[in-house]
Amino acid sequence: MKVKIKKKFNNIEFSEYNNKEKGGKKRSSLLTSFDRMEYSIVTDNSKDTLFHICDTILSGRAVLANFDKLDPEDANDMLNFISGVVYATEGKIFQIDEKIFLFGRKEEFEDGSLYQYVEDTK
Template sequence: MALFTKKKGEVNLPTYQNQNLKTAVDRIIFDKITTDEDKYIIDLATDLLNGKPLVLNFEDIDADGANKTVAFLSGVIFACDGRIEEIGPKIFLFARSQDFKDGTLKNFINEYKS
């Protein structure tokens, strides 16, 4: 008998705003980055840490603003053992490692790239 066992096939999913969302794709926030204001970037990081993957489009921001945003979010991703995927020119997916477990984000990436 093991002290710590995990029930096979059962995954506890977080509840967001009283609505149980089954997949990571259902929680994705799509945004076109137009500013590098600190409050805005921190709000994006908070969403990411709260289990909402981000698909961010950096086409309408200058290189310095894009670098600042990517650098900050890269630190957040590193801290929560997440991943960054380039899914298009100047379009990136930021997500925690837990968000990839259900397989829907990988499917989303493959569909978007094809």
């Protein structure tokens, strides 16, 4: 006698952060915040580089910045300035590695894709 086993699949929504019934916002794009994230390898401590990272954050895109090629003092100066921008937008900063940081406004974290990235890199 053979027994049939039915597999039950969970119905998983893309993101519980985007549920309208729970007060989530309607997304205007099919891309997640992770898909729209900009990766930046910081090689100099110029104001142009610093302002480019800050402008990207302010424009609604998360930034994954690698400060590996910068000396610690210059990297800390840039981190202080970027941290102020992130704080002003009620955003979040995650340290992914020793010299790699993820910056984003609170709106970029609402879809859950950036939180998932942070968890996956641990």
